[in-house]
Amino acid sequence: MSSPSLMQRLLRGAAPVALLCAITAPALADEGMWTMDNLPLKQLKERYGFTPSAEWISRVTQSSARLALGCSASFVSADGLVMTNHHCANECLAELSPKGQNWFQDGFKAASQGAEPKCPAMELDRLDHIEDVTDKMSQALAGKQGAAYIQAEKAADADLQKGCVAGDPTHWRCDVVTLYHGGKTALYRYKRYQDVRLVFAPDQNIAFFGGDPDNFNYPRYDLDLTVLRAYENGKPAKTTYFPFDPNGPKAGQLVFTSGNPGSTSRETPAAELALMRDFELPSGIGYLSTLDGVLWEYGRQGKQQTQDAQDDLFGIENSLKVYTGWQQFLADPKMIETKRSAEKGLLDWINADPQRKAQYGDPWEKLAPVLDKERQLYLRYVMIEGGRSARGFQGELFGYARTLVRGAAERAKPDTQRLSAFHDANLPAIEAALGSTAPVHKNLDETLLAFSLTKLRQVLGADDKTVHDVLGHQSPEQLAHAAVQGTKLADPAARMALWKGGEAAIAASTDPMIVLARQVEPEARSLRDQWDNEVMAPERQISETIAKARFARDGSNIYPDATFTQRLSFGKVEGWNENGTDVPPFTTFAGLYARATGADPFKLSKAWLDAKPHLDMNTKLDFVTTNDIIGGNSGSPVIDADGHAVGLIFDGNIHSIGGDFAYDGTNNRAVAVDTTAIIAALRSVYHDEALADELVRGHL
Amino acid sequence: MSSPSLMQRLLRGAAPVALLCAITAPALADEGMWTMDNLPLKQLKERYGFTPSAEWISRVTQSSARLALGCSASFVSADGLVMTNHHCANECLAELSPKGQNWFQDGFKAASQGAEPKCPAMELDRLDHIEDVTDKMSQALAGKQGAAYIQAEKAADADLQKGCVAGDPTHWRCDVVTLYHGGKTALYRYKRYQDVRLVFAPDQNIAFFGGDPDNFNYPRYDLDLTVLRAYENGKPAKTTYFPFDPNGPKAGQLVFTSGNPGSTSRETPAAELALMRDFELPSGIGYLSTLDGVLWEYGRQGKQQTQDAQDDLFGIENSLKVYTGWQQFLADPKMIETKRSAEKGLLDWINADPQRKAQYGDPWEKLAPVLDKERQLYLRYVMIEGGRSARGFQGELFGYARTLVRGAAERAKPDTQRLSAFHDANLPAIEAALGSTAPVHKNLDETLLAFSLTKLRQVLGADDKTVHDVLGHQSPEQLAHAAVQGTKLADPAARMALWKGGEAAIAASTDPMIVLARQVEPEARSLRDQWDNEVMAPERQISETIAKARFARDGSNIYPDATFTQRLSFGKVEGWNENGTDVPPFTTFAGLYARATGADPFKLSKAWLDAKPHLDMNTKLDFVTTNDIIGGNSGSPVIDADGHAVGLIFDGNIHSIGGDFAYDGTNNRAVAVDTTAIIAALRSVYHDEALADELVRGHL
CATH class of the missing domain: 2.40.10.120 (Thrombin, subunit H)
Structure with a gap:
């Protein structure tokens, strides 16, 4: 696994x-x-x-x-x-x-x-110390909703991390860990190797x-x-x-x-699991299966190709077994029914007492419109933004470009207002990755980018605004070829120069991969904001309410x-x-x-x-x-x-x-x-x- | 489409x-x-x-x-x-x-x-004449169950076709068509071009x-x-x-x-659609998506490869849109619920009258164990046998080999006892296909066979008896290479010689593709028999019962x-x-x-x-x-x-x-x-x- x-x-x-x-x-x-x-x-x-x-x-x-x-x-x-x-x-x-x-x-x-x-x-990180910061975090988030909640959480997160690494992020790594879905928040300090x-x-x-x-x-x-x-x-x-x-x-x-x-x-709510089973897993399985076939055939073209593709291939085939296992597990109607029945039990317990009713409300009712939003945003989010790796923009070189483009803009902000990936505490790891002397397999990268741009157009449609802006009059193959063969980002020195050059260097760059990442960035960021503020934040708040009600009923002799x-x-x-x-x-x-x-x-x-x-x-x-x-x-x-x-x-x-x-x-x-x-x-x-x-x- | x-x-x-x-x-x-x-x-x-x-x-x-x-x-x-x-x-x-x-x-x-x-x-076929053969077919099938039902149906089907083409299968084609799920059976005669x-x-x-x-x-x-x-x-x-x-x-x-x-x-029962949605469609989408990726990357290797792969690629991408559309359509809970509710209405109508209850019983109750059987057989059936094209044995050359191996055995039987594909009336079309001078793209064929054997092992597991027998100590790539590069079946003359040679020629052949098809044949046939007799036949009988009850209630101003x-x-x-x-x-x-x-x-x-x-x-x-x-x-x-x-x-x-x-x-x-x-x-x-x-x- x-x-x-x-x-x-x-x-x-x-x-x-x-x-x-x-x-x-x-x-x-x-x-x-x-x-x-x-x-x-x-x-x-x-x-x-x-x-x-x-x-x-x-x-x-x-x-x-x-x-x-x-x-x-x-x-x-x-x-x-x-x-x-x-x-x-x-x-x-x-x-x-x-x-x-x-x-x-x-x-x-x-x-x-x-x-x-x-x-x-x-x-390599070795756990050194755990501090309970539940109260600190609760105070920072009190009364916040939506974007303000996310912002306050980021700020508190950054403050805690900053204090914890005590000016020495090379030797210490600190993570704010939310356990029991908000029942407990802890600051984990690691010795960093x-x-x-x-x-x-x-x-x-x-x-x-x-x-x-x-x-x-x-x-x-x-x-x-x-x-x-x-x-x-x-x-x-x-x-x-x-x-x-x-x-x-x-x-x-x-x-x-x-x-x-x-x-x-x-403890994920049944309705979230149903959305995963009916929509997100099928979409993910289809995408990964196609990529699996691409890489399998890529690897058949020679010993070098086999070697270049094998790491991605291994990861994808592994993920596919997991997703397929999940899909089959969730397809058993008993699975969701058992969850729904447990949820109804908890709701009945809430409703049996007016004070509890006032305190917790009906969190599952609040969840429904959030899941509608999740479904509506999902495909554009995973294709264009999607966290570590957008389905529509695969390949190491695009990954470098996005890190450089986003990193330049984020580092220009105060630490507490940045996306968490770009907090000061995380910059050493990013710089190490950008400076890596590991070779980029350009042909594989071109294949991955051409494939993912093809999927971008297929999934969102040729009339989608971003698809239209990105491709213009080029085919996915033409754009991938021009960007991968024309970029200097395979060279760690070129990457480090852009990193050090910051916003001015990014704005001035004519490197085609930077140009591509820069072009997609406003829409990608907008999707991330919507996803974080309109999907993730309310889902977490709802789950926290559910978890607190369950704690109140069942006590805490449980694991997170x-x-x-x-x-x-x-x-x-x-x-x-x-x-x-x-x-x-x-x-x-x-x-x-x-x-x-x-x-x-x-x-x-x-x-x-x-x-x-x-x-x-x-x-x-x-x-x-x-x-x-x-x-x-x-x-x-x-x-x-x-x-x-x-x-x-x-x-x-x-x-x-x-x-x-x-x-x-x-x-x-x-x-x-x-x-x-x-x-x-x-x-x-x-x-x-x-x-x-x-x-x-x-x-x- | x-x-x-x-x-x-x-x-x-x-x-x-x-x-x-x-x-x-x-x-x-x-x-x-x-x-x-x-x-x-x-x-x-x-x-x-x-x-x-x-x-x-x-x-x-x-x-x-x-x-x-x-x-x-x-x-x-x-x-x-x-x-x-x-x-x-x-x-x-x-x-x-x-x-x-x-x-x-x-x-x-x-x-x-x-x-x-x-x-x-x-x-090209042009409809010439339709004869209602509902009564003839009912008489032939009266009182039959399971394998005997299938056998009687095959015999009646062959008799009707034979009479209809009147000794001239080159100019006439006749199909027995079951409409309204057994409510009506018709013999369609076509002018054949x-x-x-x-x-x-x-x-x-x-x-x-x-x-x-x-x-x-x-x-x-x-x-x-x-x-x-x-x-x-x-x-x-x-x-x-x-x-x-x-x-x-x-x-x-x-x-x-x-x-x-x-x-x-x-009019497919809701439980069958649920099996399709939860199990068969995800499996089919995963398989086809991977094959899509393989062919996409195959086509990137050159102009000839693009041309060779494009027909399969078109068909697969088309099918994927359909399957994905089906999966999404069926994932809407209203879809299955509406069907279940309509089924319950019909069952209530049946149960409201003792005579109807005796005549129709509860067909949905009878369906449940058949669907369990379908689920149990499904993966081995589609991988090893699967009708026109087994998922585990793709490629034109294997297709020719299976037709030759199976055709030799079938033609040795009386027409009425054969698998329907090998009735005398269908032999001209088979011979035309075997004699086709269209070139076989051997590299593509090898890729398809290697891919499908890889999937065979992945889906059924390395310990599956058939997987073990087929691969022995070879990898899928080795077996595919040996079979595709060693076979003579790309040559229409070689195919026609084996076709004409019948069972003796097949038994004596050392052509590696024939050897492979011969080796898989007993298990493939056994799976087909189980599938036809234990899944298809009872499902059709159950659906016929449902259709007859609905006819009795609603009349026949409907389309099949x-x-x-x-x-x-x-x-x-x-x-x-x-x-x-x-x-x-x-x-x-x-x-x-x-x-x-x-x-x-x-x-x-x-x-x-x-x-x-x-x-x-x-x-x-x-x-x-x-x-x-x-x-x-x-x-x-x-x-x-x-x-x-x-x-x-x-x-x-x-x-x-x-x-x-x-x-x-x-x-x-x-x-x-x-x-x-x-x-x-x-x-x-x-x-x-x-x-x-x-x-x-x-x-x-």
Whole structure:
């Protein structure tokens, strides 16, 4: 499974506001993505006889991390060694590959600690401190509505972040996190590592064995691992860490996952889910499916093309499984009916008391016109603006151009009035991305831009004003060709010059990609304003009202919906029953070699074929657990009650996709690599004894 | 809009059983696709003061025709001249283009009648006679269920066809047509023209001006025309015809369309529509969208690739608009609720009388387990078998292989026991297709097969038995490459040799495409049997029960759902109001030139640019009418009360897509080319005075 950014950037632009409180009070079974300050002590004691100490909780927190672009990770040695998934380091591997080599495909092994190369534009964040700012935020927002609410929230957000980083945004990152849909607001401070280096990656054949056909399926046979190292001042960072257990877990054993689930929608109102099911998901699935076909055929044109397209292709096929899983889950009429019935129960409770009625009103009635507005704006919003990536303007180069155009205008404003992406605290990350020396694949970029402009015209129609203004008398192909081949933005120096030149440089630029981004900017901004003020803000206010009513009725022994922040899930190593057949929890090397065919994506590299006689075929490779996880948990460590690393989360089974809306412990399973396999592969396949030793020893 | 075969072959394999009786009794407004023996005389008289004479009806019938592959057409001169759409002759134009030329793109003009080239594999059918065989069929099916029902139906069908063609299947084609979902069965005999030649086609720029962005939209500016000629014994056929009115229709004027609407689902039970909306349409849209992306990117690789892919691409993008329109139409909860409420009304009427209760039972209750079965079988059925074209085995060469493998086995059986596609009466068409000299584009075929095998594995999973058997240790790319590059089936002589060799030749063949088709055949046939016997047959029996109950309650002053047979629709030339803006009924040459940009698909050919000074800019180009049409009506003539041709149907507006499920006269519009524009273009753009003269004169 992949990061929330990949999964959601194309569906609704920004991630859906997944700030709603959880459905069950109290949570049943192994359900829940718990914040570190509100662990399910009662459930843990009752179900597993385990009570974590304060030291245990602190060490787990300090040893966990996340990749800023959307994965989880953990420290696994005192010298800053970091364990995450291969698919979380795709970009680093691709970008670092020297000409004629393909580290993403063939793997990488640093000759020594001193020879570890720096991943361009990779940031690792470790949670350092949480401050409850609920009261501060409530005061700032009191009595505000619509645009004023958004503005006040931005200002408060920027103030809090600014104070938190204390003038040192290079070393600290601070995020304002709204939990329980406004029930609680917290300021998360992270220790920021922007010097992250590559230590080891296996070849892609074993990292993603089974490829797209096996993705979200089980049994699995993957070693989805990348090892990185955090550096400070040019030296390996000294870190708290999870001792690495080279023997993996046992069936039935209590295990935890510590990671950053991206988003869930377990308390989203039924009417919002229906809009998603009937309109937004079909639109997103259609768009992504077409893009999937474009990239698949692009990749068939040669080895270079295959390599250039594979990262996008992986993300898209992953997202498509998720969207399709959601669509099928939501198509079950029981799903929406259950939600509607729960909502009616809460409304009846509100209406039963005049004071409650005055306080909460009927939030679902207020939601209806907002959803009408959402539906009306949706297509133009996702095609022209759409958060990180507009469906109508794909490609890295346009992305750079939009960042430059928008960034120039935003930086001219006081920090508190900017779009949140351009707060002072976020500028170092933007500058790192603009300055990245990773090559731009111009032909792929031209293909993506031509495709997306074609879709822009198809979806909005040739008579749409923006379509007309953008294309003029050119075809999408002509415009894409002129903009991509004519722009200088593939050169990081050119990008940095425009960034530093600010508004004057942008206004004076004749670079065709800048011209294009500049031309679309007024309409894109107008759509963002309408979307934020007329859709997102009222939806959040309505959901907050619902959440507060539910709190008042049910109390607070619940977990918040996922927000790509640190959470702990618990569960056990256990298979499930699939249509009458028991699926065992573990797979082994024997199963891997039996499944290998010699053809992609079931092909083994020479290293694995050569190593076969030297491996114990009974070695456990992957396993499943009942832990409640979701996209964003990729790269999370699986740890035991002693706080030792026993596995590495890299996927969920097919039933885990519905987990976005509800957790079903009977068949929702997390999928992990066994630490036993990691050590065996390092020693017997990749002959990286130094790394295996560091893992077992816990330091360099 | 395109033919029903294009629209439906990938959704559910064969066209949905669209044999249900119509929703309204009596029909309102300009609704209805009426059979020639049951015209809406009352509505015509009341609404338009028009009563057709027997001679008028007979002449309209005899002057109308259909292309066997899925379009409508009409005779427009006494010497066999045929008018249909450019998009209905795509294959002929592509196949006839000499090396280095592209008649599909650039157009074609026969130098003289004697120089008209024959379209490969094109068949034109003109309705000759209708016999009511309701009683014969009822007797043959009495008391039969499931497989026995299917078998008896096949046998009766074959007997009727055989008797009807009277030993001369080259000149006659006979189809058993089930109307009103079993309320009536008719035997349609057609005069068969298999020598159809190309007379004239404009360039693709004007035929499909606006391309995919404008498809299903209006205002439109297209000259979507191809002129063909039917031949008999090597000479132009002598035919009844519609006199060609070179002045087109007037706003508000009564007009008729005479054509072959492919299928509608206006009486499909709500539960079937819900399954389509929630499961089958999302699956079909996802598949076709990906294929759309593959072909789009394939076409970007060069001029030849663009040309090779364009026909499939056009069909897929057209189907996607239809499927997406259906999905959106059905997502409106009112749509399904209205149907459920009507069904409940009918059930209440049944239950109100013990005799009716005994006779009809509760057909909707019986439907539920059949739909469960449909859902369970669906994905394997459409991927592995799927009627004309399996989603997992795309490409012309596999299609030939399956026809050869299946045809050999079927022809060894008595005619009555064969699959209907292989009845003696259908063999000439199969042989014509197998013997076609149209080139196979091997690289495109390999791409399609590799893509579809990839989808096969993705949709059914790598552990599916058929996937495992088919791929073995090969990747989809490897298997597709070996099968396409190794097969001899691109050569018509090789195909005909295998066809003539029958079962022994097929069993002995080592041709890799035959080997592949042979390997999949047992499972494909088994799926077809299950689908036909356990899904289609019970669904048809249930729908027949519902239709009979409705007949008993409402009488028979209704039209049957479309069945790709001759129908007459009536209406008037009239625009509509789109969100407060009036859309006028006519467009003109002035609008065309104003919309032209110089870039595809809004580019005009040199001929049109050169002709501009010589054209009257006020000449009407396209117009819309309230006539109730659907896919399959493409190429239908628009005729006036005098039976003169005044236009040529080529599309419907976006609201017409929902017409599959219900007709809404407020905004459902048919889109046609004005005959005025046809004459002006022939004279002033293409300088084909001979053809213009033949049209105006009515003979050579």
